[in-house]
Structures are given as structure tokens and as C-alpha cells.
Amino acid sequence: MSKLYIADKIFESRLFLGTSKFNSYELMGEAIAASKTQMVTVSMKRLDPDKPHKDSMMKYVRKPGLQLLPNTSGVRNAKEAVFAAELARSAFETNWIKLEIHPDPTYLLPDPIETYNATVELVQKGFVVLPYTIADPLLCKRLEEAGAACVMPMAAPIGTSKGVSNKDLLRMVVETCNIPVIVDAGLGAPSHAAEVMEMGVDAVLVNTAIARSGNPVEMAKAFSMAVESGRMAYLAELTEQRDIADSGSPLTSYRL
Numbered sequence: 001m002s003k004l005y006i007a008d009k010i011f012e013s014r015l016f017l018g019t020s021k022f023n024s025y026e027l028m029g030e031a032i033a034a035s036k037t038q039m040v041t042v043s044m045k046r047l048d049p050d051k052p053h054k055d056s057m058m059k060y061v062r063k064p065g066l067q068l069l070p071n072t073s074g075v076r077n078a079k080e081a082v083f084a085a086e087l088a089r090s091a092f093e094t095n096w097i098k099l100e101i102h103p104d105p106t107y108l109l110p111d112p113i114e115t116y117n118a119t120v121e122l123v124q125k126g127f128v129v130l131p132y133t134i135a136d137p138l139l140c141k142r143l144e145e146a147g148a149a150c151v152m153p154m155a156a157p158i159g160t161s162k163g164v165s166n167k168d169l170l171r172m173v174v175e176t177c178n179i180p181v182i183v184d185a186g187l188g189a190p191s192h193a194a195e196v197m198e199m200g201v202d203a204v205l206v207n208t209a210i211a212r213s214g215n216p217v218e219m220a221k222a223f224s225m226a227v228e229s230g231r232m233a234y235l236a237e238l239t240e241q242r243d244i245a246d247s248g249s250p251l252t253s254y255r256l
């Protein structure tokens with residue numbers, strides 16, 4: 001599969017994983033391996049930032065070839081996000097940060113204004129910023145101009161597993177942005193991942209659909225295959241959809 005470039009890193013796998021909601025860390029570790037992912041998110045709020053190395057979860061995610069992506073999940077505004085990012089940088093020794101600002105606990109929708117403001121500030125402070133956002137092409141372009149390393153538009157609210165609720169907008173984001181587009185949140189099945197990859201998004205981030213499935217290890221493999229398949233189909237160029245039938249052979253041959 002063609003390689004993906006984000007900031008100064010190269011990824012062979014276009015599937016990224018969230019690490020919450022697994023029944024055990026062992027199972028999470030097995031699913032990470034099965035998915036062949038090269039980047040996992042770690043929520044700052046789940047770890048003791050003073051002793052991140054002692055956290056038992058860390059032994060499953062601190063692996064060679066696996067980029068750690070701390071996320072600011074749980075913060076409500078740009079100020080809290082910058083504070084969480086600074087903590088993450090010293091705790092995990094990485095300047096990569098997944099920026100998630102969702103003040104509304106019902107839908108966990110990303111706040112566009114706070115996300116933009118935090119992106120500007122974090123870029124100035126030397127972070128590689130991967131912002132979680134709504135699929136708004138104008139906002140995504142503004143985030144790109146502010147220096148975001150990629151944009152992470154949602155397919156549907158976090159944890160809903162509803163699949164792609166905003167296909168037309170996602171397509172516009174792909175057309176508009178010159179940085180990688182990574183669909184994050186709401187994908188519930190490998191077919192959803194294949195669907196957005198076929199549209200030309202660069203990668204997907206999945207958590208709930210794998211962690212909460214009946215068999216997270218097999219589901220991780222299924223997502224991995226779907227992402228590869230979707231990317232391959234995108235590169236091979238899908239045929240255009242038509243409103244009327246297009247016969248493969250003349251309809252007149254057997255007329256009496």
C-alpha cells in the first residue's frame with residue numbers, strides 16, 4: 001500500500017487505533033498487533049501524568065515502530081487543551097498531540113472555535129497538531145492554514161458506530177485539503193472504513209468498533225483488510241455512478 005506522510009513521519013498502515021474500551025490491556029495489545037497499526041491514541045485523562053511510565057497500560061503501547069498520539073479528550077476549551085498538551089509532551093516525550101475539545105457531553109462534538117484557537121497556539125509552541133473536527137471543508141482549510149499536520153473529521157459522534165453520516169461534506173474536505181484527512185470517530189464496521197477510504201480519505205482512526213466487538217483481535221484484522229482494500233480501490237479509480245442502465249452488449253441482437 002502507498003505510504004502516508006504526516007509531519008516528519010511515514011506510515012505504511014492507514015489504520016490508527018484508540019486504546020480505550022478494551023476488556024483488558026492484554027486484549028488491547030493483541031488487537032494493536034493484529035491491526036498492524038503504527039499509531040495509537042492514549043487519553044491523557046486515563047493516565048497518571050506524573051508516572052506515565054509506571055502505568056501498566058504503557059508496556060502495551062510503548063513499542064518500537066508504534067507512534068504514541070496523546071489526546072486531549074475531556075478538555076472543554078483551548079486553554080485546557082494547551083495545558084493538557086504541555087503535560088502530554090513532558091510525560092510522553094512526544095510533541096504530537098491529538099487535539100480534542102468537546103464541551104458538550106451528550107454528543108462530544110468538537111468545538112470549532114476553540115479547536116481553531118488551540119491549533120494556532122499549539123503550532124506556535126512547536127506541537128505537531130492533529131485536530132479532531134467536524135467535517136466542515138472551510139474549517140478544515142483554516143486548520144490547514146494554521147499549521148495542523150492533518151485534519152481528523154468525524155464520520156459520526158464518538159462511540160456511536162453509526163458509520164458515515166456526512167458523506168458529501170467528507171468528500172468536500174478531501175477535495176479542499178492539501179494535508180492528510182483522517183476520518184476519526186463513528187465508524188462501526190470494516191465496510192464503513194472501506195467506504196471512506198474509497199472516497200480518498202488518507203486514513204481512519206477506530207476505537208469502539210474494535211474494542212467493543214465480540215472478538216477485538218479478529219475485528220482489528222478485518223478493519224486492517226478493509227482499509228487496505230478501500231485504499232486500493234481508490235487508487236484503481238472507481239467507475240462513475242449512473243442514473244440509467246448501461247448495457248454491456250447490444251439490446252437488439254435477439255429481437256424477432
Ligand SMILES: CC(=O)[C@@H](O)[C@H](O)COP(=O)(O)O
Pocket residue numbers: 017018019020041071098132157158159160161184185186187205206207208209
Ligand atoms: C480514541 C479516540 O481518539 C477517539 O477520537 C474516538 O474514541 C474514536 O472514535 P470511535 O470510538 O467512535 O471509533
